[in-house]
Amino acid sequence: DQQVKQNSPSLSVQEGRISILNCDYTNSMFDYFLWYKKYPAEGPTFLISISSIKDKNEDGRFTVFLNKSAKHLSLHIVPSQPGDSAVYFCAASAWGSNYKLTFGKGTLLTVNP
Amino acid sequence: EAQVTQNPRYLITVTGKKLTVTCSQNMNHEYMSWYRQDPGLGLRQIYYSMNVEVTDKGDVPEGYKVSRKEKRNFPLILESPSPNQTSLYFCASSYSGTGFTETQYFGPGTRLLVL
Numbered sequence: 001d002q003q004v005k006q007n008s009p010s011l012s013v014q015e016g017r018i019s020i021l022n023c024d025y026t027n028s029m030f031d032y033f034l035w036y037k038k039y040p041a042e043g044p045t046f047l048i049s050i051s052s053i054k055d056k057n058e059d060g061r062f063t064v065f066l067n068k069s070a071k072h073l074s075l076h077i078v079p080s081q082p083g084d085s086a087v088y089f090c091a092a093s094a095w096g097s098n099y100k101l102t103f104g105k106g107t108l109l110t111v112n113p
Numbered sequence: 114e115a116q117v118t119q120n121p122r123y124l125i126t127v128t129g130k131k132l133t134v135t136c137s138q139n140m141n142h143e144y145m146s147w148y149r150q151d152p153g154l155g156l157r158q159i160y161y162s163m164n165v166e167v168t169d170k171g172d173v174p175e176g177y178k179v180s181r182k183e184k185r186n187f188p189l190i191l192e193s194p195s196p197n198q199t200s201l202y203f204c205a206s207s208y209s210g211t212g213f214t215e216t217q218y219f220g221p222g223t224r225l226l227v228l
Contacts, residue, residue: 049216105154
């Protein structure tokens with residue numbers, strides 16, 4: 001049972017445009033959500049997170065939106081840059097879960113110059 | 114430099130030959146974890162440790178062992194590796210001081226091939 005779903009394996013956008021990566025979850029106990037970025041031959045690096053008490057969190061070009069009723073979150077990157085090309089993982093955790101992160105399968109973002 | 118290190122980075126072995134992948138962090142983090150990444154499956158947690166001498170199973174613990182004798186080290190042990198353990202392995206750590214999910218810092222990965 002996949003509790004965190006990233007239904008788009010890949011996404012291609014033009015430099016300067018907006019990239020929108022989507023993530024759905026099924027476990028209503030999840031209350032904290034994170035996005036990680038991964039380049040080839042490197043470990044995932046933390047990008048941005050959001051608590052369930054918020055519906056939006058911004059950090060520079062990156063914004064995460066959370067829709068709890070729909071159990072959906074999205075990552076917006078504006079403007080997209082070629083250096084943003086990477087695999088993006090959505091992850092979630094539940095309070096009291098001993099910090100266990102449940103990851104989605106990832107979305108490969110390609111930003112074309 | 115704050116980091117999580119893993120060794121070796123690449124390993125080819127044969128079925129049944131015991132191996133250990135080391136993980137070390139220099140951030141004084143209490144929480145450490147092992148994941149494996151497989152095509153189409155994302156990252157799945159193998160084992161985690163809340164502190165020294167405290168370990169617990171993740172989602173896919175079968176065929177693996179861990180130990181946490183020191184705060185900075187969290188080795189992953191494959192007593193009798195099998196081909197289905199061919200994967201990319203990541204170690205991660207976080208402070209876990211506040212009770213909320215902390216940002217986990219990942220090592221560079223160990224690519225394992227079991228023949």
